[in-house]
Amino acid sequence: MPRIVHFEIHADDPERAVGFYTALFGWDISRWGEMDYWLIRTGEGTPGIDGGLLRRQGPPPPDSQAVTSYVCTTDVPSIDEYVEKIKANGGTIALPKMPIPTVGWLAYGKDTEGNLFGIMQPDPNAA
Numbered sequence: 001m002p003r004i005v006h007f008e009i010h011a012d013d014p015e016r017a018v019g020f021y022t023a024l025f026g027w028d029i030s031r032w033g034e035m036d037y038w039l040i041r042t043g044e045g046t047p048g049i050d051g052g053l054l055r056r057q058g059p060p061p062p063d064s065q066a067v068t069s070y071v072c073t074t075d076v077p078s079i080d081e082y083v084e085k086i087k088a089n090g091g092t093i094a095l096p097k098m099p100i101p102t103v104g105w106l107a108y109g110k111d112t113e114g115n116l117f118g119i120m121q122p123d124p125n126a127a
Contacts, residue, residue: 004049005049007052008052008054009040009052009115010115011055011056011111012055012056013112014053014054014055017111017113020089021040021111023085023089024091027041027043028040029041032052036055037052037054048075060114069115069116072117072118073117074117076120076121077121078121079097079120079121082107082119083097083107083119090112093109093110094108101126101127104121104122104124106118
């Protein structure tokens, strides 16, 4: 079956977004040649995908409560710790921590560019 193999983050200020994701998740982000594009390595050896970051080509997403995008969710060891890290690095919480029964804890954040993303702490006892 087809699998997602790449993701992209669009940013008004790519350098600011690089700083946010590097500080939050420790991702290795490096500029790709002379293009206005950065490659994102999210880690090695575990299931996951790598991606890219580029300058936004249009207006930023609207500031609403509705989810109007394709949300990528990152596995984290502690949802509470990463909610605080999101805020400490200039992001905001769009959906507070909530249980997904038998799966884990989920929260949505917005990065410094207004992009929505998810974080999930696996926990089969979440309720």
